[in-house]
């Protein structure tokens with residue numbers, strides 16, 4: 001006979017995927033555990049642009065979630081994108097769905113706040129999943145601090161380097177051709193920016209990739225560069241240096257960044273896209 005199980009569902013990772021799953025399970029009557037190796041607020045390397053469809057999906061769960069997120073600060077409401085070609089020519093795309101950019105440090109903490117406020121989910125921070133064992137009865141989660149947890153179902157929401165994915169998904173887990181690398185840094189005092197506008201710069205120098213400039217509220221900008229990982233490896237591209245070179249030498253950006261101040265280091269992370 002199986003022993004008593006600790007939880008019906010264990011959600012590993014409390015980023016957007018894990019918190020959305022916890023919100024979706026509200027009222028299910030199931031015992032849900034949401035665990036994360038970090039303590040929130042925690043940073044996540046990202047462009048900080050919240051897709052309108054993400055807010056739409058949250059609204060379908062409960063409009064109160066989205067109403068609460070619109071109270072979040074800092075935040076910059078986004079209405080359009082400006083796309084800049086290598087030639088310097090540009091055009092605007094206007095968005096149908098209302099949305100905003102906000103630093104993931106704040107946005108993810110706000111999502112976890114919704115889980116705390118609206119659900120009975122048990123939340124454990126500083127709880128890093130080390131190994132996962134599946135037996136006919138349960139999933140057995142072993143945490144780095146030695147804690148053992150059992151659950152009827154485990155949902156891997158632990159991001160691009162998922163421990164759950166490594167244990168459960170068959171090889172190959174990632175389509176290498178669709179894997180990108182991205183870097184970003186925060187800046188302030190960038191000239192020529194327009195609130196409500198995200199900007200994308202394409203250049204012959206970036207191979208298959210682009211540079212972005214996203215307002216995130218409070219006069220700050222998330223500035224980043226993403227490129228297919230295979231090209232980064234093949235051409236030995238130093239993405240962090242390329243980002244700094246780009247804002248210093250790009251025909252349009254160089255002037256706009258002349259008086260800009262960089263806030264913190266350039267940081268990078270993998271970006272699997274399929």
Ligand SMILES: Cc1cc2nc3c(=O)[nH]c(=O)nc-3n(C[C@H](O)[C@H](O)[C@H](O)COP(=O)(O)OP(=O)(O)OC[C@H]3O[C@@H](n4cnc5c(N)ncnc54)[C@H](O)[C@@H]3O)c2cc1C
Pocket residue numbers: 012013014015016017018035036037038044045046047048049050051127128129130157158159160161162163181182183184224226268269270271
């Ligand atoms: C440079 C870059 C720019 C991007 N820009 C954008 C953008 O502008 N807009 C957009 O929509 N998307 C963007 N993305 C993609 C976006 O960041 C991801 O799609 C999103 O974060 C995925 O959410 P998630 O909840 O699945 O994982 P994550 O946000 O990565 O969250 C995973 C969570 O799991 C936790 N975790 C990891 N391992 C363990 C473990 N072993 N035990 C316990 N917890 C664990 C982590 O601490 C983390 O909190 C960007 C990505 C990169 C790299």
